Amino acid sequence: MNAALEDPASLVRRIANEHRHIPGGLLPALHAVQDALGFVPADAVDALAEATNRSRAEVHGVLTYYHHFRQAAPGRHVVQLCQAEACIACGANELAAQAQRQLGCEMHHTREDGAVTLEPVYCLGLCASSPAARINGRVVGRMTPEKLDRMLANAGLAP
Known part of the structure; x- marks a missing residue:
């Protein structure tokens, strides 16, 4: 499915599942979500935590630690x-x-x-x-x- 046509929640779940079995897959998954959406929405944390077998706090910690990741849509x-x-x-x-x-x-x-x-x-x-x-x-x-x-x-x- 074309990522532009996929709803954001489905896209995040798909990306999370694609990275489920990759050792250290959280960072590549975060990059993939941001590349697709322009930012990492708050509701992505749950899907990424579940897929990578991490707590929500761990995923949030990684998301907020790196300056590269945005938590809101950027300007044009x-x-x-x-x-x-x-x-x-x-x-x-x-x-x-x-x-x-x-x-x-x-x-x-x-x-x-x-x-x-x-x-x-x-x-x-x-x-x-x-x-x-x-x-x-x-x-x-x-x-x-x-x-x-x-x-x-x-x-x-x-x-």
């Missing part, structure tokens, strides 16, 4: 700014402040109109090209406030 556009040490040392805090001003939302939030979600990430693998950002899946190094402004404007996210 996602802006991620690296907050790892190399990027912080090269100006990531200033970029975060600039992005929050330009986008009109705080880190970890989605703007009220649902257009954009602003997220911190903790390494995009471009430490030698810090600071780094990912905008709608496109990773960019040596990000500057001016480059960020241009990219947000080109995506229709800022004036």
Whole structure:
């Protein structure tokens, strides 16, 4: 069945069952759910706990431990700014402040109109090209406030 046509609860149950017998299958199952839905809904915890023979608390703990997993649907556009040490040392805090001003939302939030979600990430693998950002899946190094402004404007996210 096409995942786009499958209801979310059925999709989660199917993914959970596909990972049932895989040692360490919880993380791949969480990734599969988020890849399919864009986030991991709260009601997925029960199905994943049952399939992986874990408690709800264990699944919730893994879900909330990793910054990568979202528990709510993201905005139509996602802006991620690296907050790892190399990027912080090269100006990531200033970029975060600039992005929050330009986008009109705080880190970890989605703007009220649902257009954009602003997220911190903790390494995009471009430490030698810090600071780094990912905008709608496109990773960019040596990000500057001016480059960020241009990219947000080109995506229709800022004036």
